[in-house]
Amino acid sequence: MPQTLTLVADIGGTNTRVALAPGGAVDRASIRRFANADHPGLGPVLAAYLATAGNPRCEGACVAVAGPVADGVATMTNLDWTIDRDAVAEATGAARVAVINDLQAQGYALDHLAPGSLRPLVAANCPRKPGAAQLVIGIGTGFNAAPVHETPVGRIVTASECGQMTIPVRSEADLRLMRFLETAHGFACVEDVLSGRGLERLFAFHSSEAGRDDRPAAAAVMAAIAEGADPVATATGASFVRILGTVAGDLALSHLPFGGIHLIGGVARAFTAHYDRFGFAEAFRDKGRFSGFMQEFPVSIVEDDYAALEGCALCLGSGNSE
Amino acid sequence: MPQTLTLVADIGGTNTRVALAPGGAVDRASIRRFANADHPGLGPVLAAYLATAGNPRCEGACVAVAGPVADGVATMTNLDWTIDRDAVAEATGAARVAVINDLQAQGYALDHLAPGSLRPLVAANCPRKPGAAQLVIGIGTGFNAAPVHETPVGRIVTASECGQMTIPVRSEADLRLMRFLETAHGFACVEDVLSGRGLERLFAFHSSEAGRDDRPAAAAVMAAIAEGADPVATATGASFVRILGTVAGDLALSHLPFGGIHLIGGVARAFTAHYDRFGFAEAFRDKGRFSGFMQEFPVSIVEDDYAALEGCALCLGSGNSE
Numbered sequence: 025m026p027q028t029l030t031l032v033a034d035i036g037g038t039n040t041r042v043a044l045a046p047g048g049a050v051d052r053a054s055i056r057r058f059a060n061a062d063h064p065g066l067g068p069v070l071a072a073y074l075a076t077a078g079n080p081r082c083e084g085a086c087v088a089v090a091g092p093v094a095d096g097v098a099t100m101t102n103l104d105w106t107i108d109r110d111a112v113a114e115a116t117g118a119a120r121v122a123v124i125n126d127l128q129a130q131g132y133a134l135d136h137l138a139p140g141s142l143r144p145l146v147a148a149n150c151p152r153k154p155g156a157a158q159l160v161i162g163i164g165t166g167f168n169a170a171p172v173h174e175t176p177v178g179r180i181v182t183a184s185e186c187g188q189m190t191i192p193v194r195s196e197a198d199l200r201l202m203r204f205l206e207t208a209h210g211f212a213c214v215e216d217v218l219s220g221r222g223l224e225r226l227f228a229f230h231s232s233e234a235g236r237d238d239r240p241a242a243a244a245v246m247a248a249i250a251e252g253a254d255p256v257a258t259a260t261g262a263s264f265v266r267i268l269g270t271v272a273g274d275l276a277l278s279h280l281p282f283g284g285i286h287l288i289g290g291v292a293r294a295f296t297a298h299y300d301r302f303g304f305a306e307a308f309r310d311k312g313r314f315s316g317f318m319q320e321f322p323v324s325i326v327e328d329d330y331a332a333l334e335g336c337a338l339c340l341g342s343g344n345s346e
Numbered sequence: 347m348p349q350t351l352t353l354v355a356d357i358g359g360t361n362t363r364v365a366l367a368p369g370g371a372v373d374r375a376s377i378r379r380f381a382n383a384d385h386p387g388l389g390p391v392l393a394a395y396l397a398t399a400g401n402p403r404c405e406g407a408c409v410a411v412a413g414p415v416a417d418g419v420a421t422m423t424n425l426d427w428t429i430d431r432d433a434v435a436e437a438t439g440a441a442r443v444a445v446i447n448d449l450q451a452q453g454y455a456l457d458h459l460a461p462g463s464l465r466p467l468v469a470a471n472c473p474r475k476p477g478a479a480q481l482v483i484g485i486g487t488g489f490n491a492a493p494v495h496e497t498p499v500g501r502i503v504t505a506s507e508c509g510q511m512t513i514p515v516r517s518e519a520d521l522r523l524m525r526f527l528e529t530a531h532g533f534a535c536v537e538d539v540l541s542g543r544g545l546e547r548l549f550a551f552h553s554s555e556a557g558r559d560d561r562p563a564a565a566a567v568m569a570a571i572a573e574g575a576d577p578v579a580t581a582t583g584a585s586f587v588r589i590l591g592t593v594a595g596d597l598a599l600s601h602l603p604f605g606g607i608h609l610i611g612g613v614a615r616a617f618t619a620h621y622d623r624f625g626f627a628e629a630f631r632d633k634g635r636f637s638g639f640m641q642e643f644p645v646s647i648v649e650d651d652y653a654a655l656e657g658c659a660l661c662l663g664s665g666n667s668e
Contacts, residue, residue: 092639094604153416153417157504171493171504173504175497175502176499177498177499180495180497182493182495182601182602184599184600184601184602185599185600185602185636185639186596186599186600188599188634188636188639189596189600190514190592190596190633192514192515193514193515193516193524194512194515194524198515199517199518199521202515202516209634209635210634211632211633211636212634213633213634213636270512273512274508274511274512275600277506277507277508277510277511278507278508278601279504279600280414280504280505280506280507282416310533311533311535312531312535313533314510314533314535317414317510
């Protein structure tokens with residue numbers, strides 16, 4: 025019996041990656057990347073991909089989107105494409121179609137990651153509880169999270185927009201940062217700091233605090249953090265890791281992921297060498313009389329770039345189509 | 347065929363309520379209340395209740411607890427009772443036993459509340475989405491929430507400890523409040539304001555801001571807020587509602603409860619007449635460019651005192667025993 029073929033796609037803030045998944049697992053050789061700015065919509069991207077692949081017959085299609093999805097319709101802040109189940113069905117001819125949040129896709133991929141791609145960051149003080157909830161936290165173009173729950177009928181990954189939550193403030197300096205960020209749209213959310221552009225804003229804030237006015241791009245900020253010679257870059261790295269620790273701790277209290285917290289995304293990975301240096305675990309556990317409780321949550325970093333695509337293939341396999 | 351009988355109990359910070367639920371619905375005439383301080387443990391309370399009821403044979407027993415539950419073992423900060431599945435099974439002789447968080451119990455009870463006990467507080471700008479997630483937020487002795495998800499095998503209500511999350515700070519006055527609260531245990535969490543004792547602390551803060559030093563109990567604070575003659579009480583009410591709006595908005599972004607947010611608990615209900623006056627909806631929606639998005643979440647108040655007991659009966663009915 026031939027394997028069923030699923031088309032999977034991961035629409036990020038800048039690029040869209042498309043692949044084929046025969047039998048529920050992504051054929052990694054089939055992955056192609058499209059720059060969103062070069063294409064008028066998702067339909068043309070999928071059509072171009074399928075034409076290059078020889079127009080195979082796809083039984084299913086699942087698209088992960090870096091933005092909220094309601095009733096099969098996705099909204100992306102910085103992209104005016106129409107992304108919904110109908111558009112995906114039309115472009116692919118697939119009978120089973122799903123549109124999910126990209127973090128949900130990451131949640132479906134957990135336990136199906138490429139070998140060696142889960143790097144422990146904070147150990148728990150107890151063995152991992154099988155069947156316990158997990159939490160994916162994504163930090164890249166934006167910030168978001170997805171709680172993962174095991175149920176008698178399989179895994180459920182719920183959606184979130186927690187990047188839009190109020191940024192935590194613990195000090196006078198944090199409050200000045202909030203005021204600095206509020207100039208953008210009157211409200212300072214988590215994503216305004218914990219994202220690629222957020223990192224640039226955070227550097228700009230610390231630069232202005234130091235009486236300077238330089239505003240390097242995120243890659244240059246990361247390089248300066250690694251080098252350690254610029255006190256503004258060091259302050260930026262320390263703030264970023266401390267605020268991420270606070271937010272990750274708050275999300276752990278909100279979702280109780282005793283099965284583990286998994287950081288994904290380019291910015292989360294770029295900080296891999298700096299979490300310990302800037303006290304991530306200490307910030308994560310800084311919850312007063314609940315500090316001991318916080319030690320029950322292990323934290324790791326996911327280093328599999330294609331986990332969202334794998335999650336798309338697994339999501340359809342678990343029957344989440346309509 | 348006789349109906350199966352379930353014993354249900356709701357252990358709060360001060361009292362424990364116990365009842366019988368024949369056929370999965372609570373017999374409200376059977377409800378009895380026990381003061382926790384008068385009893386050495388849960389076992390003696392359940393035994394005393396059953397003795398008074400003529401020691402009926404219970405097939406199931408479900409206990410809701412105002413504290414975290416892990417692997418069937420509950421922890422209550424202010425109560426040294428042993429509360430776990432084994433203790434409940436031993437005291438009741440029931441074969442099917444569950445120990446759940448009290449907010450989870452409230453989640454199971456949604457759609458099974460006493461008629462007229464759901465009071466709309468904030469309307470959404472769109473019809474309620476059937477099958478969408480819901481969120482219960484409890485404000486009483488403590489603060490907590492429980493996300494409610496509908497799945498192909500029925501309702502799943504997950505646990506949370508979001509009362510321990512960082513309190514939001516949006517202004518210099520909020521930061522002074524955080525410092526005021528940190529004197530207790532070095533960290534200011536949501537529950538330090540949004541609870542009965544939190545309301546007392548919030549009044550004490552506004553009293554000290556006004557150069558006074560009075561510290562009335564929560565009931566007196568509520569009476570003064572209703573009267574409207576004391577500016578410190580008015581400031582307390584305004585702060586409470588604004589912070590609750592901010593926190594409820596953050597939780598909505600975290601859990602996306604398009605099916606509705608339901609406020610429960612004595613303190614949440616005590617504020618019923620004051621939410622509009624102090625701008626709850628405005629604070630809830632104050633999320634910058636996501637303010638429009640926030641209008642998709644309806645908010646209501648649950649006025650059924652026995653919802654947690656009903657939820658216990660329904661939880662066992664949906665097969666959540668071990």
